[in-house]
Amino acid sequence: METQTPEQLTGKKCVPCEGGVAKYTLDEARAQLSTLAGWRLTHDGQRIRKDWVVKNFLSGIEFFQSVADVAEQEGHHPDLHLEGYRNVGIEIYTHAIGGLSENDFILAAKIDRLPITLKK
Numbered sequence: 001m002e003t004q005t006p007e008q009l010t011g012k013k014c015v016p017c018e019g020g021v022a023k024y025t026l027d028e029a030r031a032q033l034s035t036l037a038g039w040r041l042t043h044d045g046q047r048i049r050k051d052w053v054v055k056n057f058l059s060g061i062e063f064f065q066s067v068a069d070v071a072e073q074e075g076h077h078p079d080l081h082l083e084g085y086r087n088v089g090i091e092i093y094t095h096a097i098g099g100l101s102e103n104d105f106i107l108a109a110k111i112d113r114l115p116i117t118l119k120k
Contacts, residue, residue, distance in 0.1 A: 023099035
């Protein structure tokens with residue numbers, strides 16, 4: 001799979017996946033992640049994750065609402081984590097294939113464009 005810029009990724013829409021889509025290899029996933037700041041591989045390269053420390057609890061909830069809106073538009077839903085009232089994390093993978101697909105990187109790039117109020 002060809003490595004894409006964040007601009008290329010955000011210009012795309014997630015494609016419904018019921019399986020049968022090729023998973024990214026570990027090398028392909030690493031190459032694509034090199035274009036997305038702060039995202040890392042987890043679960044033996046089967047998922048991507050990014051963490052933030054937000055200003056306060058409400059800032060985390062507001063960010064998650066923005067993420068939920070994008071996820072609904074894309075038809076691709078991440079795992080959202082809120083811990084210790086201001087530590088937020090997002091994990092993304094394609095459930096139907098048990099690994100990473102282009103959809104995951106499209107969603108990550110779109111999440112990176114959302115406003116977020118970070119702890120100073």
